[in-house]
Amino acid sequence: MTAFALTLGPTWYWYFTRGTGIVALLLLTAVMVLGILGPLRVSSPRWPRFAVETLHRDLSLLAILLIIAHVVTTVLDGYAPIGLINAIIPFDSPYRTLWLGLGTVAFDLMLALVITSLLRRRIGHGSWRFIHWLAYASWPIAVLHGIGTGSDAAAWWFVAITAVCVLAVAGAGMIRVGRAIGLAGGWRTTAVIATIAIPVGAVIFTIVGPLAPRWAARAGTPSNLMDQK
Amino acid sequence: MSAPAGLPRLLAGVGAGMESSAGHQRRHGPLPTLSTTGLIEVVERSGLRGRGGADFPTAAKLRAVAARRKVSAVVVNGSETEPASRKDVTLLEHVPHLVLDGAILCAHTVQADSVFVRMSARAGAAIDSVETAIAERAAGETPIALVVGPDGYVGGEETAVIHQLESGIAKPTYTPPRPYEKGYRNRPTLIQNAETLAQIALIARYGPAWYRQLGTDEDPGSTLLTVSGAVAKPGVYELSFGTPLHQLIDAVGGPSEPLQAVLVGGYFGNWLSIEDAWHTRLARESLREHGASLGAGVLVALPARASGLAECARIASYLADQSAGQCGPCIHGLRAIADGVQELADGTASAGTLERVRRWCGEVDGRGACHHPNGAARFVLSSLRVFSHELAAGEPASRRRRQAV
Amino acid sequence: MKIAVNPIACEGHGMCVELLPELIRLDDWGYPVIELERVPRRLDGLARRAADVCPTLALLLVEE
Secondary structure (H helix, E strand, O other), X not given: OHHHHHHHOHHHXXXXXXXHHHHHHHHHXXXXXXXXXXXHOOOOOOOOHHHHXXXXXXXXXXXXXXXXXXXXXXXXXXXXXXXXXXXXXXXOOXXXXXXXXXXXXXXXXXXXXXXXXXXXXXXXXXXXXXXXXXXXXXXXXXXXXXXXXXXXXXXHHHHHHHXXXXXXXXXXXXXXXXXXXXXXXXXXXXXXXXXXXHHHHHHHHHHHOOOOOOHXXXXXXXXXXXXXX | OOOOOOOOOOOOOOOOOOOOHHHHHHHHOOOOOXXXXXXXXXXXXXXOEOOOOOOOEHHHHHHHHHOOOOOOEEEEEEOOOOOOOOHHXXXXXXXXXXXXXXXXXXXXXXXXXXXXXXXXXXXXXXXXXXXXXXXXXXXXXOOEEEXXXXXXXXXXXXXXXXXXXXXXXXXXXXXXXXXXXXXXXXXXXXXXXXXXXXXXXXXXXXXXXXXXXXXXXXXXXXXXXXXXXXXXXXXXXXXXXXXXXXXXXXHOOOXXXXXXXXXXOHHHOEEEEHXXXXXXEOOHHHHHOOOOOXXXXXXXXXXXXXXXXXXXXXXXXXXXXXXXXXXXXXXXXXXXXXXXXXXXXXXXOOOOHHHHHHHHHHHHOOOOOOOHHHHHHHXXXXXXXXXXXXXXXXXXXXXXOOOOO | OEEEEOOOOOOOOOHHHHHOOOOEEEOOOOOEEEOOOEOOHHHXXXXXXXXXXXXXXXXXXXXX
């Protein structure tokens, strides 16, 4: 596998994994926005409720496929010491251990979300709903993974894409909290704090992280790969 | 021990130490032993029907549960959440051993592991009475446990009782499956009204022929009634089926003032105008002619000087508040109906209100997980029919003195 | 095949009405009223889709 990779050169896989990662982020952001606004009964004559719901589900399946491609190409590319096991077990790779591990965590959570959704009838609505709240954890973790792991994290276009995604979800979150659908007092406060804290946190993190000097070293890139960056 | 001649039967010996096991056995003798099919046979021949309001043939229910394996429990439904009813609490306070006998006999028949007695907090002294009685039961009998739950109206429904036993939440669950298929701990469960079980205890001792000595062929036996409202001596009475209603009113001391209507069957029931009531008997056919049924044996007498619509509005609002809050049509529909009836009673209703309220009653019927919206709709439609003269007169109820019933 | 609504699970999202307007309508408060219980053959697929898309699994299919 590594020999094959070296023959092709790391570039093809590396572009592919970065590309699929970014597109997956956009898709997941769309899935989150649809999921957050869905219970507010958003619909139009051309987009009835069942269509919005179906889009939410279909985009999430597409995102999972892209993430699988993202993971596989990362593993196939021999550039960084990332193995297939790191797709499931987090914080095990020496490459930017924390930030990569977050991606693994996000992927694990997404797998749980998709599998429980496919088995919804078996496990019943109550259990399904409980697990589905993990979506609110998996998306921010995925965003942090993108900012911390991605080699393009400092590039202006990546910052712009991430900013749009974060604003979209934060905006949807504020609309939802504003309409107070099914949120008890304590949870409501938590949601308000989260919708403000996460974008602010992401901004601060980006400034002191990827946009500040020597991020690659601080993120945990193994030294043998450092001079190639 | 001797079979009660005439009345009272359930309330025989009350006031002479029937609360204790010794007193109970002095009057009725020890717990009889019957084969598992034996009890079902005598109950069937007696023609006993459930006294919790559904009026279901008791033998059929026993048979349905006895046919199943691994029955988890027999539940005594003594919740009596109907505000105008006190018969079950009366039985549980004064003749608890009669009720418990019935439960134990059923437990043997369906081979249940345990017996639960569900009561409400408002039962007061009856709770202590049952606790004492349980402690007096013979060792080796099916274990009995007392569970006290909330007073909320919907808590008395069968699935709500089971739900409360399992999780403490006294709210109905979606059916199917019904408790006789999957109830307590997901196993078949026999749940019976307290009075039904007391009747079973008597039938097991004195036989179906004795039971049928009172009442009629179609409605055999005696029944407990809670009579309240504008009567001289409101309370719990035991009467034979078939008794004419005017005789019943006499038995409770007669009206305390001129009457205009009688509510039959409690808050889920129907009104009978006093003219209709006078010729009606305590029998299913006779009541059905006027669209009414006895329900859990509740009768409320409405005086002529009160406003039937105002009373309806008060009860409709209560029923709306008592919704378990699980089903959209019940939550929204009953509140809309209650508000509409209040406007009709106050004389502030607009042109389409009456039609809207009638339409909503039809619309909520059968669309909840339990019968709460059905009963409320039936009650309101009956009120609008019997008190239609109040609508035509246009006289706001606020101008009349209101009688709290 | 028949359709039924579990009224406890139902939250009135209304997707079933969008897919099966021939069988279901909404009441004054946004909750489904089943006008026709038995599903005509030609609507079988839509009925299955409606039961699948319901966010709370409140629309039930009862095979006969």
